[in-house]
Amino acid sequence: MTERKIRVLIAKPGLDGHDRGAKIVARALRDAGMEVIYTGIRQTPEMIAEAALQEDVDVVGLSILSGAHMTLVPQVLEKLREAGMDHVLVLVGGIIPPEDVPKLREMGVYKVYGPGTPTRQIVEDIRRAVLGESQTQPEPMA
Amino acid sequence: MSRDLAQRVLQGERRALARALSLVENDAPEGEALLEALFPHTGRAHLVGFTGPPGVGKSTLVARLARYFRREAPSPRTVGILAVDPTSPFTGGALLGDRIRMRDLAGDPGVFIRSMASRGAVGGLARNTAAAAQVLDAAGFDLVFIETVGAGQAEVEIARLAHTVVVVQAPGLGDEIQALKAGILEIADILVVNKADRPGAQQLARTLENWLGRRTPKGEGPDDASPASASNTPWIPPVLLVTATQGEGIPQIAQSLKEHAAHLKRTGAWQERERRRFESELRERVLLTFWRRWETRAKQLGLSQLLERILKREISPQRAAETLLRQMWSDQETKG
Structure with missing residues (x-):
């Protein structure tokens, strides 16, 4: 009877107010049967980590179009670690120069999505990572 | 573990x-x-429900009120918030957006916000919202705010869960008859007319006042069954004009919450509400257990054969149900 729903936090860290992409992704994930917590624009790394903890999400999706990803992403990851949420899958979407992608992945970002990514691909990546992993290895009660 | x-x-x-x-x-x-x-550690929190049509400003109101209790009230109180939004019946997914209005509360260790999807439940809450409220209660939050799905006229589940129900209305959502025919008005312990800076707010408040006045003629009204008058001293729901975005009227809501809790405790209605809540929880748990057992047993009990016989008009659904139930009861006896 256990109902397992994938929970995703969609947040926009930093100061740019372009939330169209974030909203499109949020809607696509909802339509794929996920529970999407949408926090809106201008979130600090602390706010994102706090919301991820309170909502006990499986995935944090960050939308960044300001070019500040190399500063913001490590801060969010750090705050997630401090909150004991380092097991969540972190995805980054936005305008990310190709040379930054490997650096972000090295920091611990699972996938980076540029403009034009089919939302279907994001859905599939999340399903594979979250459900696939939880089948082989139950989530630890951190 | x-x-x-x-x-x-x-x-x-x-x-x-x-x-x-x-x-x-x-x-x-x-x-x-x-x-x-x-x-054993529950029963200390004041459970407050917030309901009303979509777009009247429930999330903003909840956030401002929580902020008031944290930073402005004479003695600060901790607040746990459950915000329920609807699950799509088509995809099973949900977009939970109440946190957008609650960013002011970020970073406060005396606040905990959790979004819940309704997951197919009707009535404005999720099936496990009551249980989630118990968890927050046990965790020591003084106040637990429960924001329902944007409710129209029949989503009154919150009245069974909360000690105090705040019904939020706003001007400009249709004529006053819309507000009056809404079943949710009848569960209100506190009525809030939000967006009081907009035209029509005063008039809506007056309409609500009149309606309440006719409804509670000092103890002899037709509403003795309503939660508000569960004892001999009736509670007359106040109608409060509020502009949540500006924080206007928020201290008055806080004051009314305090008075209502005191009223419930003084008259014994607090206990009575809890009794009613546990009674319905008990009933639901028993039904759920029956339901699950039925689902696992139905096939073995020859459900499909019975269905065939019903289709051929050999047996009525009533008789078929009786047969199935008798078999399930005898299961029970051989086990016990």
Whole structure:
């Protein structure tokens, strides 16, 4: 009877107010049967980590179009670690120069999505990572 | 393991609290054990429900009120918030956006916000919202605010869960008859006319006042069954004009909440509401257990053969149900 729903936090860290992409992704994930917590624009790394903890999400999706990803992403990851949420899958979407992608992945970002990514691909990546992993290895009660 | 988690919830550890809410929300077996361990520690929080049509400003109101209790009230109180949004009946997904209006509360360790999807339940709450409220209660929050799905006229589940129900209305959502025919008005302990800076707010408030006046003629009204008058001294719901975005009227809501809690305790209605809540919880749990057993047993009991016989008009659905029930009862007896 256990109902397992994938929970995703969609947040926009930093100061740019372009939330169209974030909203499109949020809607696509909802339509794929996920529970999407949408926090809106201008979130600090602390706010994102706090919301991820309170909502006990499986995935944090960050939308960044300001070019500040190399500063913001490590801060969010750090705050997630401090909150004991380092097991969540972190995805980054936005305008990310190709040379930054490997650096972000090295920091611990699972996938980076540029403009034009089919939302279907994001859905599939999340399903594979979250459900696939939880089948082989139950989530630890951190 | 869950005993351990319960300990950590009781100590107010936030990561444990978040996990506990998930276990309870997901009907996980550990969640049941956890609720049992936490139950003796519940019963201290004031459970307050907020309901009303979509777009009247429930989230903003909840956020401002929580902020008031944290930073402005004479003695600060901690606040747990459950914000329920609808699950799509078509995809099973949900977009939970109440946090957008609650960003002011970020970084406060005396606040915990959790979004819940309704997951197919009707009535404005999720099936496990009551259990989630118990977890927050056990974790020591003084106030637990429960924001329902944007409710229209019949989503009155919140009246069974909360000690105090705040019904939020706003001007400009249709004529006054729309407001009056809404069943949710009848469950209101406090009525808020939000967006009081807009035209029509005063008139809406007057209409509501009149309606309440006719409804409660000092103890002899037709509403003796309504939760508000569960004792001999009737509680007359105040109608408050509020502009939540500006914080205007927020202290008055806080004051009314305090008065209502005092009224409930003075008249014994607090206990009575809890009794009613536990009675319906008990009923639901028993029904759920029956339902699950039925689902596993139905096939073995020859459901499909019975259906065939019903289709051929050999047996009526009533008789078929009786047959099935008799078999399930005898299961019970041979087991016991």
